[in-house]
Amino acid sequence: MFELIVGMFLAILALHWLADRLGLPPAVALLAGGGALAFVPGLPSIAINPELVLVIFLPPLLMDGAWFTALALFRRHLIGILALAVGAVVFTTAVVAVVAHLLLPGLPWAACVALGAIVSPPDAVSARAVLQRVKLPRRLSTLLEGESLLNDASGLVLFRFAVATVLTGSFSLGAAVTSFFVLVIGGIAVGGAIAAVWVKVLPRLGDDYLKIAASTLVCWASYLAGELVHVSGVIAVVTTGLVCGWYQHVVFSASVRMRGVAFWQVMVFLLEASVFILIGLSLRGVLERVGGLSVVIDRMALPVLAIIAAVTVARFVWLFGSDAVLAALRGLGIRTRAPLGPRAATVMSWAGMRGVVTLAVALTLPQAMPGRDLMLVTAFAVILVTVLVQGTTLGLVIRAAGLREDPASHPPLDLAEAEAAMLQAQYEAVEKLAYAEDGSLRHPRLLDRFRRRATISASYDGTDEQRREDIDAHYGVILAAVAAGRAELVRLHRAIQIDDETLHDLEHDLDLEELGAIAAKA
Template identity: 75%
Template sequence: MHSVEIFELIVGMFMAVLVLQYAAHRLGLPPAVALLVGGGALAFMPGLPTVELDPELMLVIFLPPLLMDGAWFTALAHFRRHLAGIASLAVGAVLFTTAVVAVVAKMILPDLPWAACVALGAIVSPPDAVSARAILQRVKLPRRLGTLLEGESLINDATGLVLFRFAVAAVVTGTFSLGDAIGSFAILVGGGIAVGGAIGAAWVLLLRRLGDETLMIAASMLVCWASYVAGEMLNASGVIATVTAGLVCGWYQHTILTASVRIRALSFWQVMISLLEAAVFILIGLSLRGVIDRVGGIGVVLEDMAWSVAAIIAAVTFARFAWIFGSDAVLGILNRLGWRGVEPLGPQAASVMSWAGMRGVVTLAVALTLPETMPGRDLMLVTAFAVILVTVLVQGTTLGPVIRLAGLREDERSKPPLDLSGAEVAMLKAQFAEVERAAYASDGSLLHPRLLDSYRRRATLSAEFLGSPKERDQAIADHYDVILAAVAAGRAELVRLHRARQIDDETLHNLERDLDLEELVAIAAKG
């Protein structure tokens, strides 16, 4: 294709993204489902070229920012608290699923070498960070489950990629060393942590010296690719490096970034991440035609591969249930024996965790890197796509009802000492103390009476509110509804004055900016 045609195809793809996202919203479907199905339908439209994805390029473009987005907003204290559970899912569950899929593949296809069976297991075993984010942001989970699933999706790709590389090497060379595999995994993880920590620290130092807001935002955008590429270049895990850098940046963002930079960067980042997530799913759908053509057509898939693919999908699903329920049973036994290090999830939470195993871009990209000489390559490609399709379409669309049926409740022991209202009281008291200190001159005269009165009233009202939390929330909502209505009236008047040529563009933009900030504050406070 000509470069201009490629650009036109990209623009058309994003126009399709807008249409499919709107359709998903109207139909009440997860956007990932609409994009995946829509991309698959577009792939077979007459006149559209077959989309051939470069798997390495796909990983380096999409994976770093999406990993960074998850790590940046991860609650580090909760991540550390549940690190054992995250490691169990990100390492233990991936290894177990790989083993189960390898055994099932060997039973179905006895002629397939064990190393190739392990490679297939490594392809389909890690749940995907992109798919998890796309689905989980539409459902509400207790904090512990959300932390476990988000933490798993950030780390497990590293486990799957290491397993895959060693399995492919074993097929090519005919040799395999468990000790070398474990040592390599340790080096990749340790190196990734070191590289990501160093780049995160460099980001902190750099932003402390940059005075230009645009440069600060640009540096914050580029740190994800810098950490991923540096990790891969230094033979460490780019995934772990990106996640580590994201955790460091997320921890220091509150003290490094100014309010203006944070608002502007967050707006830009949200749009970019939204487009990248959408592009991932629609590209997976568009690649369906190429995968089917590569293996000989839909007839070959249905006649020769359907049962094998179905068995592997069942094995993937069973393995996750078996690992999570088995691990929870072991925790229950240890608790009864007196060890209280980690509480078991319970059957309802374990069921939700087991069902939340969507696959996505990493599974497809890794499958596309299979060498042409790999035994069973066609089956692996079809299986990879089928696992993505089934987990996103079936598990993604039913996860919300499963959560509601499970009736999960937030564990009171996981709640912080201060709730939202308590934290607000403490914040307002600190603000009032600072205003009170600065409100008086050295001779005792009052310099800022209205400001002092305003902060005193806010601190007093918040601390002395006697209603229930529900009544308090309603009072806050009513209060800020009036403010939002006032903002809307002010904006309408500004536009009227501008259209009547009574104020110029500069005045309009300056006053409109003030109204925008007031509206953002009101929306945030109301929410």
């Protein structure tokens, strides 16, 4: 098994490189590559423990999305996010249930609802994997990221109630709604409590590595704590991530942030890529469970295709319908959020990729569930079609839509104004410390340096484009100087004129300078 895991990571590197060369979203190459690897002769069959998959992969990937979410934008668009994360999931579940029952009248309604709940929530991992490579207006990216953080909770609750109804034969709408709110509110409470402990304890951990380890483990602590007290672990993780992401700017030092972010990004990259490889590798097991590809084509092709169509159309109907309601309310003089518009609604509708949660939930279906084989095949087919088709064409759809950033969504200060305010604050701080108690100037060069930076930034009257060109040119020179300095250090080290310690110390200074220049140039 260990050899298989190492081989999987090597395959991830190769497939990711291939995706970059071909200009494909990495998720597409990883999913297709995993599917191909599943049928390599001699490769052992991969048996995924669905509960373990959710526990291992979901918390850190949700945490990553929540950590870097702009909380102010999240709050501003919360109603729209909930309309997608709850409303769209419930609506899609209902549409899929109706279509499944029409095609398969012998399938109980509760089983049809369970199928709808499996395929209805777009996946946080799939959305992130695709959206990282496309540029969207701030409002749309906030809606999609927020939806992907919260909709898993809606789908999981619907699924559990549907399965319980099938197995027990009883259902109470009031109990379901009450339970949903308990799960959500309880998840928020647990996540907030875990985050509060993190904020209080982290500054007291002296070592940087302890702080990074604690920040890494907090996502699993939050998820497991939520599940332990029978509330939503998903909501708990999202709440923890939002709070920790908000406070990390005051509890992290620069060194912790640099090291921690680097470690976290590599870990998330491997986990995210592993998800798609595992989905692809599970194809063989799914086909073996249902009797082979011929059985799928002969007996399941029509309902599976119909459900894929229902999932896709339901999202379009919900988004365009919601937009029409907003437009009608504004026409009646009721102040609401501005409608997305047909082009933005089309992009949002096409961005509903499914992924690991859909497959993992499908694999937890009890053996006694009617239509279990059909549900497994449908879950995999929905993932395959949405990731391979929508994932590869979403960039084209966005470019064809020609979306532009809404000026009203911009913060009060633009980048240049914010930088000027920051430099002025730095100058004022240096000015207070530059003089000794007797009034003599102790740090004239520092004072002159920060005064010059603040004056230049505040008085710059060029366009944003000219400013960007000047910045690129300025820091391009710095990066060239850093490269020349590093080359000289390596030359001196190779000529045995400096020792390893000197090389590492001076190289660290160059690395910090290079990181600062790259960040300023980005």
